[in-house]
Amino acid sequence: MSYPQLTLVRQTDGPIGKTVTSKEPTGAALLHKLRALFAELYGAVPAIYRAPGRVNLIGEHTDYNDGFVMPAALDLYTYVAVSPRPDRRLRVYSENMGETCDLDLDLIRPGRSGHWSDYVRGVAGVCETSGYRLHGADLAIMTEVPLGSGLSSSAALEVSTAWALLSNSQISADPTTVAQMCQKAEHVYAEMRCGIMDQFISCHGRAGHALMLDCRSLEFQLLPIPGHVRLMLCNSMVKHEHATSGYNTRRHECEEGFRALSQVLPGIRALRDVTMVELEKHADRLSPVIYKRVRHVVTENDRVKKAAGALETGDVAAFGRFMADSHHSLRDDYEVSTPEVDLMVELASGQKGVHGARMTGGGFGGCTINLVDAAHAEEVQQRLEQNYEARTGLKPTILICQASGGAGALAEI
Numbered sequence: 067m068s069y070p071q072l073t074l075v076r077q078t079d080g081p082i083g084k085t086v087t088s089k090e091p092t093g094a095a096l097l098h099k100l101r102a103l104f105a106e107l108y109g110a111v112p113a114i115y116r117a118p119g120r121v122n123l124i125g126e127h128t129d130y131n132d133g134f135v136m137p138a139a140l141d142l143y144t145y146v147a148v149s150p151r152p153d154r155r156l157r158v159y160s161e162n163m164g165e166t167c168d169l170d171l172d173l174i175r176p177g178r179s180g181h182w183s184d185y186v187r188g189v190a191g192v193c194e195t196s197g198y199r200l201h202g203a204d205l206a207i208m209t210e211v212p213l214g215s216g217l218s219s220s221a222a223l224e225v226s227t228a229w230a231l232l233s234n235s236q237i238s239a240d241p242t243t244v245a246q247m248c249q250k251a252e253h254v255y256a257e258m259r260c261g262i263m264d265q266f267i268s269c270h271g272r273a274g275h276a277l278m279l280d281c282r283s284l285e286f287q288l289l290p291i292p293g294h295v296r297l298m299l300c301n302s303m304v305k306h307e308h309a310t311s312g313y314n315t316r317r318h319e320c321e322e323g324f325r326a327l328s329q330v331l332p333g334i335r336a337l338r339d340v341t342m343v344e345l346e347k348h349a350d351r352l353s354p355v356i357y358k359r360v361r362h363v364v365t366e367n368d369r370v371k372k373a374a375g376a377l378e379t380g381d382v383a384a385f386g387r388f389m390a391d392s393h394h395s396l397r398d399d400y401e402v403s404t405p406e407v408d409l410m411v412e413l414a415s416g417q418k419g420v421h422g423a424r425m426t427g428g429g430f431g432g433c434t435i436n437l438v439d440a441a442h443a444e445e446v447q448q449r450l451e452q453n454y455e456a457r458t459g460l461k462p463t464i465l466i467c468q469a470s471g472g473a474g475a476l477a478e479i
C-alpha cells in the first residue's frame with residue numbers, strides 16, 4: 067500500500083486550532099523549523115511523517131474491556147523527519163526534549179527505562195519482531211501535542227515514528243496493523259497496558275469526524291461532528307502519569323470483575339458482554355469497589371452507542387447529556403477524576419454555548435473536553451481561564467481544536 071499524501075492545512079479562520087498560551091511554532095512554521103534542524107543535524111533533506119493526538123468524546127476505559135469508544139483525531143500533530151542510513155543504527159533527536167539518543171536495531175530488547183526514547187525503541191523493536199526488518203535511519207521529532215495532559219502524545223509519537231521507520235524501509239503495513247504494533251510497543255516497552263483507542267484513532271482519524279470504534283472487532287463508523295461545534299480542550303494543569311497512577315490497577319480490577327462474573331456467566335468473553343441486569347443479579351459476587359468499576363464499564367458502553375445515535379441525528383444537546391453522565395460515572399464509579407478536573411467540568415457545564423463537558427482520556431488529571439458552539443467559543447474560553455485560575459491558582463491552557471485526519475506522509479508545502 068502507499069501512504070496517503072497529506073498536505074498540511076491549519077485552518078485559521080475563527081477560533082479553530084487557535085492556541086492560547088503556547089508560544090511554540092505550529093503548522094507551517096514548525097515544519098520549516100524541523101527541516102532546518104534536520105539539515106543542521108544530519109546534512110540531509112528528510113521525508114516527513116506525522117500523526118495526531120486525540121480527544122475521546124465518550125467511551126472511557128472501555129477499550130480494554132472489548133467495548134466501544136468515540137475519539138476524534140486533533141489538529142495537533144507529532145512530526146517525524148527521517149532519512150536513511152546505510153547501517154542498522156537509529157539516531158533520534160527530540161526537539162521537545164532537547165536530546166539525542168542512539169539505538170542499534172540489533173540490540174533492542176523489551177523493557178521500560180522511563181526515558182522518552184522507550185517509545186521509539188519500542189516501535190522499532192515491535193516492528194522487527196513482527197517481521198518488518200527496518201533500515202537504519204536518522205530521525206528528528208517535534209510535537210505540538212501537549213505532553214502528559216491526556217491527549218495521547220505517546221500514541222502520536224509511536225504512530226508517527228512507526229510510519230517514518232516503515233516508509234524509510236519501503237515497507238507497507240495497513241494502518242490497523244500499525245496501530246496494533248504501536249499498542250504493543252506501549253505494553254512491552256513503556257509498560258503501560260493501554261487499550262487500542264489512542265493508536266487506532268491516530269492512524270484512522272478523519273477531518274470533521276468522530277470515530278466510533280468497536281474495540282473487539284475493530285470495525286468503526288465515522289460520525290460527522292456538526293460544523294458549528296468546536297472541540298475545546300481544557301488542561302487542568304494537574305499532570306497525569308498513567309503507569310504510576312492507577313491505570314494498570316483499573317485494568318486489574320476489570321480483570322478481577324470479569325473473572326468473578328464469568329463463573330456465573332460462562333458465555334462472556336469480556337466485560338463488554340455483561341448487561342446491567344446480569345450485573346445486578348450477580349452483584350454479591352463482587353466487592354463494592356469491583357462492582358462500581360464494572361458498573362462504569364457496562365453503563366459507559368451503553369452511553370457510547372446512544373451518543374452515536376445522537377450524533378447521527380445532529381442532536382448535540384442529547385450528546386452533551388451523555389457526556390455529563392459519563393463524567394459522573396468516571397468520577398464516582400471508576401474514580402479516575404480529580405477535584406481540579408471536576409471543577410473544570412463544573413465551570414464549563416451550563417455556560418451559554420457549551421453542549422457538553424467531561425474529563426477525557428485515562429484520567430488522574432489532564433484535560434477535559436467541552437463541545438462548544440463556535441460562536442461562543444472564545445468567551446467560554448476566557449471565562450473558564452479566569453474562573454479556574456481564581457478557584458485553583460492554576461493557569462489553565464485551553465485549546466480550541468477541530469477533528470482532523472490521521473497519520474500520513476507530508477507532501478512538500
Ligand code: GLA
Nearest residue numbers: 126127260261262263427428
Ligand atoms: C488511555 C489509554 C486508552 C484508554 C484511555 C481510557 O488513553 O491509552 O487505551 O484506555 O486511557 O479510556
